[in-house]
Amino acid sequence: xxxxxxxxxxxxxxxPAGSAAPGPADGRPLISARGLTKHFGRYVAVDGVDxxxxxxxxxxFLGPNGAGKTTTMRMIACxxxxxxxxxxxxxxxxxHDGPAIRARLGVVPQEDNLDTExxxxxxxxxxxxxxxxxxxxxRERANELLHFARLDDRRDSxxxxxxxxxxxxxxxxxxxxxxxxxxxxxxxxxxxxxxxxHLLWERLYRLKRDGVTxxxxxxxxDEAEQLCDRxxxxxxxxxxxxxxxxxxxxxxxxxxxVELRFAHPDQQDAAVPQLDGLGARIEPVADRVLVxxxxxxxxxxxxxxxxxxxxxVLVRRSSLEDVFLLLTGRSLDE
Amino acid sequence: MxxxxxSARRPPEAPPDAPSDGGPTAGEARGWALPARLVDALPMLRxxxxxxxxxxxxxxxxxxxxxxxxxxFLGAMGIGLGGLVDENQGTVDGVEYLVFVxxxxxxxxxxxxxxxxxxxxxxxxxxxxxxxxxxxxxPLSPGQVYAGYQTWIVARTLVNSALFVAVAAVLGAxxxxxxxxxxxxxxxxxxxxxAPLTAYSAGRDSDMSFTLVMRIAVVPMFLFSGxxxxxxxxxDGLEPLARITPLWHAVELCxxxxxxxxxxxxxxAHTAFLLACVAAGCWWGVVTFRRKLAP
Numbered sequence: 001x002x003x004x005x006x007x008x009x010x011x012x013x014x015x016p017a018g019s020a021a022p023g024p025a026d027g028r029p030l031i032s033a034r035g036l037t038k039h040f041g042r043y044v045a046v047d048g049v050d051x052x053x054x055x056x057x058x059x060x061f062l063g064p065n066g067a068g069k070t071t072t073m074r075m076i077a078c079x080x081x082x083x084x085x086x087x088x089x090x091x092x093x094x095x096h097d098g099p100a101i102r103a104r105l106g107v108v109p110q111e112d113n114l115d116t117e118x119x120x121x122x123x124x125x126x127x128x129x130x131x132x133x134x135x136x137x138x139r140e141r142a143n144e145l146l147h148f149a150r151l152d153d154r155r156d157s158x159x160x161x162x163x164x165x166x167x168x169x170x171x172x173x174x175x176x177x178x179x180x181x182x183x184x185x186x187x188x189x190x191x192x193x194x195x196x197x198h199l200l201w202e203r204l205y206r207l208k209r210d211g212v213t214x215x216x217x218x219x220x221x222d223e224a225e226q227l228c229d230r231x232x233x234x235x236x237x238x239x240x241x242x243x244x245x246x247x248x249x250x251x252x253x254x255x256x257x258v259e260l261r262f263a264h265p266d267q268q269d270a271a272v273p274q275l276d277g278l279g280a281r282i283e284p285v286a287d288r289v290l291v292x293x294x295x296x297x298x299x300x301x302x303x304x305x306x307x308x309x310x311x312x313v314l315v316r317r318s319s320l321e322d323v324f325l326l327l328t329g330r331s332l333d334e
Numbered sequence: 335m336x337x338x339x340x341s342a343r344r345p346p347e348a349p350p351d352a353p354s355d356g357g358p359t360a361g362e363a364r365g366w367a368l369p370a371r372l373v374d375a376l377p378m379l380r381x382x383x384x385x386x387x388x389x390x391x392x393x394x395x396x397x398x399x400x401x402x403x404x405x406x407f408l409g410a411m412g413i414g415l416g417g418l419v420d421e422n423q424g425t426v427d428g429v430e431y432l433v434f435v436x437x438x439x440x441x442x443x444x445x446x447x448x449x450x451x452x453x454x455x456x457x458x459x460x461x462x463x464x465x466x467x468x469x470x471x472x473p474l475s476p477g478q479v480y481a482g483y484q485t486w487i488v489a490r491t492l493v494n495s496a497l498f499v500a501v502a503a504v505l506g507a508x509x510x511x512x513x514x515x516x517x518x519x520x521x522x523x524x525x526x527x528x529a530p531l532t533a534y535s536a537g538r539d540s541d542m543s544f545t546l547v548m549r550i551a552v553v554p555m556f557l558f559s560g561x562x563x564x565x566x567x568x569x570d571g572l573e574p575l576a577r578i579t580p581l582w583h584a585v586e587l588c589x590x591x592x593x594x595x596x597x598x599x600x601x602x603a604h605t606a607f608l609l610a611c612v613a614a615g616c617w618w619g620v621v622t623f624r625r626k627l628a629p
Contacts, residue, residue, distance in 0.1 A: 040629070079470055079628045099473040107471040113464035117388045126384045130472035132377065134370055178472075 028091065029054050030182055030213055031076055035085030038071050045071040047237035048085060053182075053215055058208050060231030061217040062224040062320060064330070067234040069217035070110055073186050076215065078102050090181060103131060106175030106183035110190070110217075112167045114159045120146070120170060121155040124177055131178040141177055148203065149173035165196025169203065176207075183207065185216045189223060201226055221320035233324055240327045245320055252326055253318035254280045256296035260289040260303065260310040271308045278302055283325060292322070381469055381482025382489060389490065399447070400497035407439045408432065408505055411562065427564055429509075429593055436507035437516055437588035438561035440498050441523050444491045445581050448524035449552045451487045452531035453544045459483070460536050460626050467627055476623040480532065484616070487528045488521050495520040502592070510594025519591055519605075523584020526608040527552075529615025533622045555581040560589075583607045 029052035038046040046068040053059040061069040074080035076089055078098035087094055089101050115123050124145060128138030146152050149169040154162065162170065168188065175183055188204065189197040204227060208214060218224050224231050225245045233241045233248070241248055258279070262268040272284050279293030289310075293299040296315035303313070325331055373379050416431030426434040459466035469479045495517045502508050508516075535544070558568065559581035565573050576582050583604040590596020590604075 077471060079467075081628065099475060102471065103473040105471075109464075109467070109471070111464065113468045115384070115465050115468065116463050117391075117465075118384075122387060126387060127468065127472070129373070129380050129383055130469050130474055132370075132374055132380065132473070 029088075030090060031059075031215070032088045033072075033085065034087075036072070036075065036082065036087050037084035038068070038075060038080065039083045044237055046075070049232075049234070049237075049239045051232050051239065051242065053213065054230075056211050056213055057229040058204075058214045058216065058227050060224045060228035061215075061234055062219070062221065062228075062231050062324070063217075063234035064219055066236075068237040069219075069234055070186055072234075073184050073215070073217055077105060077107050077184055103178065104181045106178065106180035108168075108171050108175050108183070108185040108188055110186040112171050114167060114170060114174070116159050118159070119155070120151060120157050120159065120162070123159065123170065124174055127174045128177040133178065138177065141179070145173040145176055148176070148206075150199075163196070165192050165199060168192060168196070168200060172200075172203065180212075182213045182215065185214060187217055187219070189218075189220070197223075221324070224320055231320075233320075233327065235324075235328045235330075241323065248320060248323045249318045252323045254292040255294040255318060256292075256299075257316055257318055257322055258291040258293060258296050258299050258303070259312075259314040259316065260291065260308070261287065261312045261314075262289075263311045271310070274306050274308050275303065278306075281326070285325070285331060290322070290325070292318070292326070377474055378478040378482035378485060380474065381479050382486040384465070384469070385483065385486035386489070396493070396497075400494050401501060403443065404439070404498040404501040407443070408436055408502060408507060411435050411439065412505070412507060428595075432505070432507045433509060433593060434589070435562060436502045436505075437592040438585050440495060440502065440516060440592075441520050441581060441584040441588045442556045442559070442561045443498060444495050444520035444524040445527055445584065446552065446556060447491055447494055448487055448528040449531060449548065451490070452528045453535050453547065454541055456483070456532050456535035457538065457541050457544075461539075466623070470627040476627040477620040479627065480536075480619045480623040481616070483532065484525060484529055484619070487532075488525050491521040491524040492517060499592075508592045510592060512590075512594040513592040516588040516591040519584060519587035522605070522608050522612070523580060523587070526580040526584065526611035526615070529612045530618055531615075533615055533619035536619070536622045536626055555579050560585045580608055580611045 031051075031053040033049055033051050035048045035050065036046060037044070037048050049068075049072065051059075061067075061072060063069050071080065075082050075087060075094065078089070078094040078101050082095060090104055092101050094101055115126065118126060121142060124142040125135070125138055128141065129135075133141075146155055149166075149172065151162075151166060151170060151173070154166065159167065159170070172183075172185070172188070175185075185204070189200050192200065201223070204214065204216075208227070214227075216223070216227060228245060230244050231242070231248070232239045241252060243251060260268075260271070260275075262271060268284065268289060272282065272289060275282055275289065275291065279291040279299050281292040283290040283292070291299055291303070300313055300315060303310070321331065368379055368383050373383070412432035412435050416435065419426060419431040423431075425431075466476075466479050466483075469482075470476050474482070498520075499508060499513060499517055503513065531547070534547075535541075538544075558572070559565070559576055559579045561581070565576040565582065568576055587596070587601060587604045587608075590601055
């Protein structure tokens with residue numbers, strides 16, 4: 001692959017006065033992948049994916065563990081060489097311009113890799129130094145970022161005593177020390193309790209509002225729906241669908257879903273044939289039967305008319321979880 | 335540059351109340367750094383700087399390792415044991431035992447220190463704390479992370495060795511002014527071990543073998559590489575074995591410097607052997623770090 005000849009040669013200087021990143025004015029995507037492939041020996045982790053990430057958007061990779069999300073992110077982050085296909089990041093080629101691209105990325109890895117031998121403050125300082133930033137610049141930014149991460153009063157603390165949510169916020173603060181054009185967040189809230197997740201989402205909204213381009217991987221459909229302007233659904237190294245959360249649901253699912261729970265699996269097995277023909281599609285899953293329909297209440301009435309009496313009935317709107325189930329026949333957490 | 339991109343570069347949520355005027359606090363007071371021009375020219379120094387910052391929090395240990403240990407070793411081996419040796423033997427290789435053993439302990443201590451930096455701490459950077467991964471996500475390449483870490487080991491060994499030579503000189507164990515060259519010689523010996531050992535450690539999946547490495551490689555070399563007695567005292571089969579250990583070459587270099595008795599040709603040969611170890615180790619290290627940090 002070759003870098004766009006029109007793209008100015010980006011300096012390794014992590015904080016250039018003018019950005020060489022493709023902007024909304026020229027319509028070029030910040031990231032562009034065509035037939036992107038990654039093999040580890042005989043194992044195919046990413047199997048020819050195409051996608052574009054535009055300036056200022058929050059772009060998501062949604063999929064179960066092992067779908068190839070992290071591997072794709074690592075290729076974008078220029079810490080995993082591309083096996084095949086084309087990849088352009090910030091108008092440059094990761095194969096040749098890795099250091100220049102990395103200088104303008106913020107990376108939040110799946111596992112926190114904070115420096116446990118340093119304080120919170122020194123974590124930011126040293127990371128800034130890795131980018132070659134002068135200490136006075138780092139000092140100013142670190143103050144702002146500690147405030148952003150709501151860690152002002154923890155600056156001299158070690159990393160180990162911090163809670164999971166605090167560590168995650170510190171990793172995000174650290175990723176912003178070079179004022180990146182693009183922030184890559186791999187499973188940003190996995191393992192956090194609901195309160196910590198919401199605080200983190202709120203911080204990410206803030207970044208989004210400030211116009212930072214975010215790329216997120218997640219296996220939580222609520223996270224994808226909350227944060228992403230646009231996303232791709234990945235499964236077994238391939239992209240199976242692409243669009244905004246709303247578009248994906250409209251395109252691949254029905255408006256509503258009726259969930260039927262039965263007291264006993266035998267009752268569920270007996271009920272499934274009786275439901276035949278109801279709604280647009282019927283999906284029996286482990287602990288319930290999902291009936292996809294555009295008119296939930298009518299479908300519930302029809303269920304009762306057929307003499308099926310589940311223990312509980314729930315009518316809800318379709319979600320990305322349903323899109324994934326309908327496209328792959330499996331649920332996200334399998 | 336269009337407006338959204340500018341705002342992307344603006345700090346998120348500029349705090350009205352945070353001390354953004356840069357008023358010094360406890361954390362900032364420690365905000366020393368290497369000269370910017372130097373670090374820009376050699377980005378790997380940023381990794382060395384991280385190690386130095388961690389070390390600066392335990393700077394008092396330098397007194398222990400750099401001053402107290404040489405005093406104890408030279409006191410016990412050089413003066414205590416040495417008194418006995420000199421009484422019975424006269425001299426060892428033509429010099430009193432203190433003068434003989436001091437450069438041996440110098441090289442062996444540098445060697446031991448380099449081993450200490452090249453095992454568990456490397457596994458922490460690669461696998462446990464993943465601090466090397468964090469560095470490799472920045473403009474630094476895996477090779478620069480490796481090279482920066484080696485630079486740190488050299489810097490630390492140089493400081494320790496300089497303190498050692500100073501203490502030894504005070505005790506009368508350094509008869510020649512060439513003894514100054516024992517400092518870089520000891521550091522080179524340390525690097526000859528650290529370069530390949532860091533590569534080895536980075537490639538392991540667990541630290542299970544590390545204790546074994548210390549017991550069957552590092553400690554025997556410490557004892558039998560001409561450190562405490564000339565290797566011609568070794569049983570016949572073992573003498574050639576001692577000659578191919580990097581520590582023996584480092585000991586010979588250091589001893590040649592402190593006693594001022596080494597020919598230029600011999601010094602060049604020992605240096606070449608150690609540099610070959612460094613080169614092979616660096617190649618292995620860069621390959622391994624690349625495989626581990628950017629697979």
